[in-house]
Amino acid sequence: MSAVKAYAAQSETSGVGPHTIERRALRPDDVAIEIDYCGVCHTDIHFAENDWGGTIYPVVPGHEIVGRVTAVGEQVSKYQVGDKVGVGCIVDSCRTCDPCQQGQEQYCDQGMVSTYNGIDRHDESVTYGGYSEAVVVHQDFVLRIPDKLDMATAAPILCAGITTYSPLRHFGVKPGDQVGVIGMGGLGHMGVKFAKAMGAEVTIFTRSESKVAEAKRQGADHVVISTDRAQMKAARNRFNYLLDTIPVQHDLNPYLNCLKVDGVQIMVGLLEPVDPPLQIGALVRKRRVLAGSLIGGIPETQEVLDFCAEHDIECDVEMLDIQNINEAYARMKKGDVKYRFVIDMQSLKNA
Amino acid sequence: MSAVKAYAAQSETSGVGPHTIERRALRPDDVAIEIDYCGVCHTDIHFAENDWGGTIYPVVPGHEIVGRVTAVGEQVSKYQVGDKVGVGCIVDSCRTCDPCQQGQEQYCDQGMVSTYNGIDRHDESVTYGGYSEAVVVHQDFVLRIPDKLDMATAAPILCAGITTYSPLRHFGVKPGDQVGVIGMGGLGHMGVKFAKAMGAEVTIFTRSESKVAEAKRQGADHVVISTDRAQMKAARNRFNYLLDTIPVQHDLNPYLNCLKVDGVQIMVGLLEPVDPPLQIGALVRKRRVLAGSLIGGIPETQEVLDFCAEHDIECDVEMLDIQNINEAYARMKKGDVKYRFVIDMQSLKNA
Incomplete structure (x- = not known):
């Protein structure tokens, strides 16, 4: 376990503010990622404010995560330290049901484990999202960011x-x-x-x-x-x-x-x-x-990243410092963003 | 033109009763059919009673028609006098739009011509359905009843x-x-x-x-x-x-x-x-x-008739004399029929 800085909502009305969270120690198949950018999805607001019920506070939103690998578990074969990677909405699933076998983990019969506000299948800890310095994820749910893509504008590809x-x-x-x-x-x-x-x-x-x-x-x-x-x-x-x-x-x-x-x-x-x-x-x-239709599975999330690289597609973004997240939420509620906020996670170092 | 006996509704509340209608003279591609059996569809009630608006009185319901060819127009190649044939819900369409070209005349861009309460594309006469002695239909909208099928129980295949x-x-x-x-x-x-x-x-x-x-x-x-x-x-x-x-x-x-x-x-x-x-x-x-999904096109209506013959499928029917049609409607409104009424059109001869 390691303590990392994060921005979390503490209650339905608290807004999103500084917090310290624990990231799990690396399991054999885990990848540790230092987060460079995180897109802001409307779902983040719904969870921060408990619009759908079921929010477990503190909640660290963020499921459009882009960063670099800083460490890998002993059995990790897919990624190396320094690789540019992403994490979307899903960090685990049962892996055995028909949808999982078909690479459609978002429709897992037992329910996918969400990147935040999810329950870890092994230790039942609550998952924390991308408004933080770092994230630890099983290699099978980590995506490769093609070199050709800009790291910041690639983030929203992972959900939007x-x-x-x-x-x-x-x-x-x-x-x-x-x-x-x-x-x-x-x-x-x-x-x-x-x-x-x-x-x-x-x-x-x-x-x-x-x-x-x-x-x-x-x-x-x-x-x-x-x-x-x-x-x-x-x-x-x-x-x-x-x-x-x-x-x-x-x-x-x-x-x-x-x-x-x-x-x-x-x-x-x-x-x-x-x-x-x-x-x-x-x-x-x-x-x-x-x-x-609900988001997409892991293989097709890699596919869309590669498709964007091939077709020069990027999301139109407004860059954001984490300190301004609550203003960003207020603007998003009015539809005032073209077209996705992306947090430059460097700003968290000064928060 | 020829006058034929039929059962028609004259108004929203008249019930269905005896009437004389004119059947058109044979056009070159037309087939004249003497009707042996006609299934009773819930849609017949809706039109007889003008539930959906748009009923043109007198309306002769019936679009599950089975009978025998009695005459053919000079250019008819598909059928001969004596053939066992059927007519379902559609008697014409534009034939040129994409759905028509694909044999899905029920989705014709210009609107299919319904077997009853439809408007003929050539002379703008109102079409009359199967509660009658005879019907005249373009050969392209006539179906062949496989020999293996019982004529009476085959009728509801044409809609249900x-x-x-x-x-x-x-x-x-x-x-x-x-x-x-x-x-x-x-x-x-x-x-x-x-x-x-x-x-x-x-x-x-x-x-x-x-x-x-x-x-x-x-x-x-x-x-x-x-x-x-x-x-x-x-x-x-x-x-x-x-x-x-x-x-x-x-x-x-x-x-x-x-x-x-x-x-x-x-x-x-x-x-x-x-x-x-x-x-x-x-x-x-x-x-x-x-x-x-709406009924089906002409090629697949032939297909389902052949499929029923191949798989020994028939509709469960209760036979009905045309004189009892209003009682049949009353029972259908209560869901009291197993599972389709079929009119034995011999009864019309005595009506």
Whole structure:
């Protein structure tokens, strides 16, 4: 065990502040990582403030971790001291169930172990995330950061990136497909980049005329103002895929009607009950599909990192010092970030 | 044109009674069919009583039509006088859009022409269904009834059959899959037979303990009482597919939670808004899919007829004289039919 500096939330209303945590001693298959950068995900806020219940305080958020290997356990074969590595949302799973065997640890039958607020399968300690100096993770859940990628902008690939890449790949986006991306935040803007790189023609759906120029800058071929009835009507029956990244309640029906026969609307955001009610007729009449998708497994997280290196894709980030994390949370709640905050963990040394 | 006897609803409250209609003169590609049997679909009631709006009176319901060819147009190549044939829910479509080109006329971009209450694409006349002596249909929308099939029990294959067969095939049910069938009516009991014939292990979900024996008789390997919380909990994460045939509002969430990772719940019934609200989390957490499906195209309707002949599948029917159609409707509204009424159209001769 070793004491390390970290930023933690101590209660639902404390905000995130300095704290000392214990990192476990290296097990034979463990990798110790000094953290250089950590992306800030909206999920971090939900856990810091216990929005979903179940937060175990103190909670150290952060599951978009990039850093360098500082030590390895005696049986580690995959990584060496000095390697540039990343850790995403998952640090362990049962490894034996069907989803785990297929490299889809996020759907582990026994439940994946989350990077923070998870329970370690061996000693039942609580896991701590990336708002800290260091992290210790089993080598099988560590990703390699390709040399070509910038370390800071690579961090959000580990959650925002894989969350959008995984379903686009799984549901089979291919060149020439019409893909609509609903919502233009951290997830949405990555979805646009991936869909374009996969050869699709991409439309961004946004509520506001004021975001059209920015949507085009993000690479969208077309923009549909979702509050404009005429534009939504013109978009009907046109899309092979819709990637819905809106994290709050909204009406799904107008979007479903934009899908072609056999079109697929993929939900990666909305976790609340659907309101207004879903119209099943929209699914039946064109054999449309409404699907959900949760982050991605370890093999495909490595795949998306490599894909980003190959296609020169990076997340648009605003760099942040850890001391300003609470202001960042406040801005994120207003949707005021383009498009992902990334903490420069050097700042923790001075905290 | 020729006048033929038919049974029609004249208004929302008239019930279905004797009427004379005009059948069109043969066009070059038309087949004239003398009707022997016609299945009774719940949709017939909805149109007779204008439940969905849009009924054009008089309406002659019936889209599970079986009979024999009595005349053919000069360019008809597929059928000869005397052939045993069927007509399902579709009598025409644009034939040029992508879905039509793929043999999925039910999803025609311009809208399929329904067997009744449809508008003919050539002369804008209203189409009349199978509660009548005869029907005239373009040869491309006529099906061949395999010799091996009983004419009467084959009739419901043309709607109840194809509606359940099509999505099980499309979404890829294969030997060893766990398939749940929700609802044990005309559609549900056909779904069970198809899923079994495709090699799946089949579970029927029913609300009532009293239906367990009947469910087993239908061929179910297992039965889950959907009102029993313990049984529903034990069914969680177990199914590759759920075929949901319940035609009224019900809670989808407990069923979605019964799907494995990547499991698919197929809706062929419920057309109303979903209430209680859909929980998107149930989709996201296991990459589950909620899909709709509408009847089936002409090539796959022929396929299901041939499949039934090959696998000795027939619909369980109660035979009906046309004079008793209104009593049959009343019984169907109470769910009191095992499992499909089929009208013996000989009875029309005496009506």
